[in-house]
Amino acid sequence: MIDNNTMTQCLHCCTATVTDTEQLGYQLGKFLKTFSKPLCMALVGDLGTGKTHFSQGVARGFGVTDEVTSPTFALMNTYDTEAGTLYHFDVYRLDDVYELENIGFSEFTEDTLSLVEWADKFPDALPLEVLWITLTAQADGSRLSVWQTSELTEAELLQIGGQYVLRD
Ligand SMILES: Nc1ncnc2c1ncn2[C@@H]1O[C@H](COP(=O)(O)OP(=O)(O)OP(=O)(O)O)[C@@H](O)[C@H]1O
Numbered sequence: 001m002i003d004n005n006t007m008t009q010c011l012h013c014c015t016a017t018v019t020d021t022e023q024l025g026y027q028l029g030k031f032l033k034t035f036s037k038p039l040c041m042a043l044v045g046d047l048g049t050g051k052t053h054f055s056q057g058v059a060r061g062f063g064v065t066d067e068v069t070s071p072t073f074a075l076m077n078t079y080d081t082e083a084g085t086l087y088h089f090d091v092y093r094l095d096d097v098y099e100l101e102n103i104g105f106s107e108f109t110e111d112t113l114s115l116v117e118w119a120d121k122f123p124d125a126l127p128l129e130v131l132w133i134t135l136t137a138q139a140d141g142s143r144l145s146v147w148q149t150s151e152l153t154e155a156e157l158l159q160i161g162g163q164y165v166l167r168d
């Protein structure tokens, strides 16, 4: 018998505009309000592919009302909401895994909800519960996102992706 919980699920989405990319993030953040399990959203993609705008949407959907800025220089932003705390990292400027240890990365990402921009730089530093989201800019300006995880069911991913899901 196939155990759905340990299967890696894959979802493809396409967002035509920056507003759509934020809205897709919003839909994920809204879902996470009632998820009540740890999850590290590992964002991958070249410069300017929309990782920060997507993260802003996630934060809004999760109930963050404060301004959400890119943590490129701060390395980490912390957002406290009624639904819990969300940690937002950007590890672009870090070169060495020891620098991550210095900022206590694992303490902030284990058993919590986190967003990590440029997560593919340090894949071994991530917790077990990961949702990989890889963004790619298309020639027409839209963004393709590929979602991979064992932490969500296919039905949950389809619910989150909603109108942006690309079906085969
Ligand atoms: N479909 C789209 N989705 C997301 N962003 C888009 C889209 N079309 C154009 N953009 C533009 O692309 C840029 C994305 O910027 P953003 O800071 O979110 O990217 P990033 O991946 O976080 O970059 P960096 O790696 O430099 O932090 C913005 O200027 C946004 O207006």
Ligand SMILES: [Mg+2]
Pocket (backbone or CB within 6 Å): 051, 052, 070, 090, 117
């Ligand atoms: Mg960014």
